[in-house]
Amino acid sequence: MPAQRTSLRHFREAYEEIMDRVKDSIDHVSEREVSGFVELLVKEKSRRILVLGVGRSGLIGRAFAMRLMHLGFSVYVMGETITPAIGKGDLVIAISGSGKTKLAITAAEISEEVGAKVVAITSFPENQLGQMADYVVKVRGRTAIAEERDYFTRQIAGIHEPLAPLGTIFEIACQVFLDSLVPELMHRLGITEDQLKRRHATIE
């Protein structure tokens, strides 16, 4: 798309803003946290995994759950029909930018009560979800709860408005982050794309 046109200016600025911020977000993910998460997944391959998140974070979680299924994991999504008993030693991956989403926290609390390990993916490890989790991966974003005026804004009617409203940065950064884990997991588990394809839904 030629950059010189002036129409779609907000679209183009938003696109650049999103790409820059997502890059910045993932560049700041801790190598130690990623390594630990990958090792947890590889080590606990035989355990059940429950992915949970509310709203758009839940959609990101589902997209990752699909890939985990393609990789051969026994993975489920909270709130869907086929969600079996989760118990001792199972893994719960909870996604919440703010780390304050009540339904995610309640679900994480029950997870801990039944003996599952909770991995929190959040921008604010200091908030409730991160504090209760056994394991945290911090993925920066300007989440929906950000109060401060962000610098990446543009003006609407004289008011600076963000180019990536609400949880956009966290959500896309999360999706890119989780999708980037897939080739790492393929490598560690010795799984080829053909094997992913064979587990991909056929009735669609």
Added chain:
Amino acid sequence: MPAQRTSLRHFREAYEEIMDRVKDSIDHVSEREVSGFVELLVKEKSRRILVLGVGRSGLIGRAFAMRLMHLGFSVYVMGETITPAIGKGDLVIAISGSGKTKLAITAAEISEEVGAKVVAITSFPENQLGQMADYVVKVRGRTAIAEERDYFTRQIAGIHEPLAPLGTIFEIACQVFLDSLVPELMHRLGITEDQLKRRHATIE
């Protein structure tokens, strides 16, 4: 994350590959197609919108549907509980990388029968979904149906494996593309982030 470490090499390569490919994909989206899509949405603001897609494309569609709701559109998602009658003049946004997903095509066909306008978001406008649609936005990706050996691969056990398996590029490019439309729509409709927030789900 410091680049010099050698562990997580596949993760880092995948991340870079995804970002490069997504950038490349969106850079190639036609300005004319984007403008037309934006204008259609703005002009038909009062019409019902049904978003449909299967698998991960469906999740991307849902994430966009949430934002359309925040923007004040009457938007619904195929397959969910609250999906009303769609009819003459309504808008159907169908997302399919390959443009060959049968359930998406069947739904698009019914959409046309009842008089709705179909917008296809796809990598292959020449395939069935694109051909039947009233309006197409092409978003490049290496979709799940790609047969040819892609160049962005890495080796697993001596075999070149893609760093962004299956529909990854299309899906993330779509998500970034659709999220970049949001500030453009905010601008055109004069909607602020506070207004988005007020429509955001409160019970979560």
Added chain:
Amino acid sequence: MPAQRTSLRHFREAYEEIMDRVKDSIDHVSEREVSGFVELLVKEKSRRILVLGVGRSGLIGRAFAMRLMHLGFSVYVMGETITPAIGKGDLVIAISGSGKTKLAITAAEISEEVGAKVVAITSFPENQLGQMADYVVKVRGRTAIAEERDYFTRQIAGIHEPLAPLGTIFEIACQVFLDSLVPELMHRLGITEDQLKRRHATIE
């Protein structure tokens, strides 16, 4: 199906048990509670309604939500994509046989915090959900939390097993109860079946 055959005995006994117990359950629903619920729905027709429930109770809720939509209500389902802000004066219908389901309780708590009215449909109004609700309809069932030995059992390997395991009775009684409200609401609102049909999803 002729009754004299001996195969499918458990199927037939279960079917009779379910029908008897469901009839018994609905016969015991309080006329006052039903009238109040109907009047609430009719009076608050213009308010948003959010239906919530976990597991099979959630499915019953969705089936009722579809009919409320056909009746012209602005109704949404917790956990689905298009769930807008719920606030002061809106109506939340929470379904839980036990009245102890934590995610339903958390959601009901948030509902109260934002000023919505909570209607609980439950077998145990004395439990947490019923206690916090503004309005309760008691629908008897042998719910999943029943501890006592039920009398409607049959023997498996010498052990008495229920013919309607877990929440079956509550769930079917609820579904019949809620579906029986539909003609009552049609009558009160002057809505014909043709009007229901016109709101029924067309793309399926």
Added chain:
Amino acid sequence: MPAQRTSLRHFREAYEEIMDRVKDSIDHVSEREVSGFVELLVKEKSRRILVLGVGRSGLIGRAFAMRLMHLGFSVYVMGETITPAIGKGDLVIAISGSGKTKLAITAAEISEEVGAKVVAITSFPENQLGQMADYVVKVRGRTAIAEERDYFTRQIAGIHEPLAPLGTIFEIACQVFLDSLVPELMHRLGITEDQLKRRHATIE
């Protein structure tokens, strides 16, 4: 609920109508068809099962899928996140009152193409879904496509209106029918309610 009151008359008439019609519907289910379906499930216990249906039929299917999971089956629901490849020898249970729902038919067609066996649960085995299925269980209902004036109606503004609008009878009859299969399957497979409970979702 005392029968002598005149308020809630439509509710009470609808309730009686539903119970009578559901009983009539299940009494007419063919013993041979039920036996065959039960034997298929027992014999193919190790195969994957995909349950599919659109709208309220889909919700009935999900409720049954939950019980199949509690019984130890590998069962999935079309349209949800974790739906793996279905292939040769797997079982697809398709629910459609009319047997004409296009998305259900498309999915059933793909199922046959990939070599799965299709079981249709429908009121009209002579329609497309029943005709393509390998196995049919007919469950009577007055489905949404019924054109003729039904006798179980009441008057709204001088017009006879059904007490069980659209697919109500089929849906509830299906739910009771499928739930009545559960104790039969428990018996055949030697599964107790405690075993069901142990597989029941814990995080809710």
